Amino acid sequence: QLCSIFMALSQQAPTGARGARGAHRASRSYLRGSHRAQASRQNGQATPNAAAAANPAPVEVGCMDTILSERDACGVGFIASLEGKRTHKTVSDALRACGCMEHRGACSADNDSGDGAGIMTQIPWKLLNVWAAENGLAEMAEGEVGVGMIFLPKDHVDKCKALAEEKAIAEGFEVVGWRAVPVDENIVGQYAKVTLPHIEQMFVKKAGVTGADLERELFVVRKSMEQAALASGNDSIAENFYVCNISCKTIVYKGMLRSAVVGEFYLDLKNEDYESAFSIYHRRFSTNTNPKWPLAQPMRMLGHNGEINTLLGNLNWTASKQATFSDEVWEGRESEMMPLCTSSASDSANLDRLAEFLIKSGRPIEEVIMLLVPEAYRNHPEMTEEYPEAADFYEYWEGLQEGWDG
Structure with missing residues (x-):
């Protein structure tokens, strides 16, 4: 997707960073002008350039300044x-x-x-x-x-x-x-x-x-x-x-x-x-x-x-269920692995700790990630029609494991 964005910018905007900024400013000015023209028509006033006002405003060209100024999450x-x-x-x-x-x-x-x-x-x-x-x-x-x-x-x-x-x-x-x-x-x-x-x-x-x-x-x-x-x-x-x-x-x-x-x-x-x-x-x-x-x-x-906004519920769910975790690979030593999560660690660290335990217990990593970080599968036609087994998986587990979401 990023490659597509950069390719689109290179084709639509003038060459160089200054050119990109110039195209962006010109586009914004044109948009503002068309809005003023529309307001003038509504007030019964003639527009300076009726022919230009009749044409639909172009889609605003993306700007590298905007893309590079986004500073959020890891x-x-x-x-x-x-x-x-x-x-x-x-x-x-x-x-x-x-x-x-x-x-x-x-x-x-x-x-x-x-x-x-x-x-x-x-x-x-x-x-x-x-x-x-x-x-x-x-x-x-x-x-x-x-x-x-x-x-x-x-x-x-x-x-x-x-x-x-x-x-x-x-x-x-x-x-x-x-x-x-x-x-x-x-x-x-x-x-x-x-x-x-x-x-x-x-x-x-x-x-x-x-x-x-x-x-x-x-x-x-x-x-x-x-x-x-x-x-x-x-x-x-x-x-x-x-x-x-x-x-x-x-x-x-x-x-x-x-x-x-x-x-x-x-x-x-x-x-x-x-x-x-x-x-x-x-x-x-x-x-x-x-x-x-x-x-x-x-x-x-x-x-x-990212940031896991369901963290408190995730920690409480894990704490309430960890006593029931059991797998023969641990040979009865599951209690020595506890606690799986801790409030002193970050959200990512706690997700990592639980994922690690499940993977070490023998579950495939793909299954663990689907289990812990489920997709928003409801009202998702492609999911329910083309991958019904995945939708069934998510529906089964949502009653047993709260998703780590955010």
């Missing part, structure tokens, strides 16, 4: 290789695209501490195995090792790392090692620097567990870490220990940054060895929550653009 996008080929270009292009969405976000009063920006990619095994070799570690195989991107409070780094290791070991994992993520702190704005965490990557593996099973086990480990942090009795740890994600497939680099400097802050992202077949990028506009490092996006599963 910005989100993705780039992917249809062949599934990993390249650094996919990452560098995503960083450039993310930088072009700066107008979709906001900054603090210092005009430098962004509400949040980030990127999700496949785990860059080529880059990480170079680090492993330099540190005398065995090569890490894709799908067999989990990587956790973790924000640690600077005043309790060692305590938090010990907490994370304890919970991983308790779940049968071997801690392969820790890697301090290289960053340039000079890039961070004044306000964001006050809460800037220490950022490290944790590497774990579990004998005989790979793929989707490993993803589920890593989800359990992360939940265990989060609960231990909350129960630590230390406010700094409880509030500032945060796992961006822990996975054997994907990794998230994010923070209270402007979108244009994500790659300048995280030095990994400019490394030619950082390769991925896809990149999801996001620029945050904080609406109903204050900016925080953990609330930057992408989240663990989603990069969400």
